[in-house]
Amino acid sequence: MDKHSIEKEFTALIQQYRNVIWKVCYIYAKDRENLNDLYQEAIINLWKGFPKFRKESKPSTWIYRIALNSCITFFRRFSRHPQTLRLTESWDFAYEENVFSSQIQELYALIHCLGNIERALILLWLEEKSYAEIAIITGLSQTNVATKLCRIKEKLKKMSNQ
Template sequence: MSIQEHERQFRQLLDQHTGLIIKVVRSFAENKDDAEDLFQEIVLQVWLALPSYREEAKPTTWMYRVALNTALVWKRKEKRRVRGEEAIAIPELISDGMTAEEKRQNNQIIERLYKAIRELPTTKRALIVLYLDGFTYREISEVVGLSESNVGVSLNRIKKQLEKLMNEDMS
């Protein structure tokens, strides 16, 4: 793959999946500094993993694999990057096509949801993020490398746990 082709594919993938990366970052990072660091790390890993990307793989599944793998084994850095710090600015996620009131309520739910997800153990976070994004059990099992039945059983437990956490937060 030529460097121009590498760059073109990279930009295309990022343009289409920035939201996905932000969702993973917000589900794993506890604060703004960590979020920026993890975001940069995921973008870097996408760049490095791109030569091994095969067109037959679904881009969203591939991006989720790279992003979740990075988030799962990510080490918090004592000293954050200095040189590349301003290379990437994390954009805000917005909810389209809603009235101002609907947006406010929706944002509240999303904020609580992220908070609840971050209270789950890391591997559970990976499963629920994929589930919430509409992945089927089969697709989730491909990303995590567990059997479909195992994913199903685990997700049932996680959903209950998540609902409990959300209810606790509301009360």
């Protein structure tokens, strides 16, 4: 495959899954600038990894894994202190120019208070990925995924009642 064909295939793949990448980055972003940085970082890492993508898994699985790892790595490098958000705090940006309902914004604010791995797991669960798919994407066992998701849901319930 020549360079032009590879670029064309990659661009088509990114276009097809750009909403997935935005969602992952949005879950980890602190503000609009941070969202753009994360998105760029994820695209760069997808491009670097594209020649090694053997298509043994679904493209969405591969993209989730790379995007999640990009966001987690980004914050490990640049942020050592977790940031918390009050539920009343309003974010000044919205995913893909859509206006989220206040309930969705509140849910994202709660999710933003979770740890990196917890965010990844709940995002994948909200995207209706099966435990098997989540296990493949995160590298955890299915049993571990089920246990962690149960704990995360309980944690979110407690956080929402405060």
